[in-house]
Amino acid sequence: MHMLSNKFSKFILVGGTATLTQFLVLFFLVEAGITTPVYASATGFAISSVLNYYMSYRFTFSATIPHRTALIRFYLMVGAGLIINTLSYKIFMITLSVHPLIVQIPTTLIVLVWNFSVSYLWTFKS
8 A cells, every 4th residue: 555655646746747837838828829728738738748758657657668568558548638638628618617727627636537547557567
């Protein structure tokens, strides 16, 4: 149980860094008027995933499987996470009348549960 707790703590740290990256991209793209909040959120998610992979592989899970295998698994997980993120975000944007950054909070929590579960059980496992 301690190992799971330790990995989850590292996952939160790495995920927090990636999430901050996503929020910054979202904020910049929306405030600069470059794109809609839904597309800005999806773009931020995709960009932060690159940072998330390298930190997860090395720091969180200390993976020993080849990068080729881990990277394919990671991006399958991220692809599903991107769909979950985008659909959740769209639903929350329709149902809640709040700032786009506020909408990203419950969306991020949903994706967090998905990503940790899949990462721990499959993505970085030998």
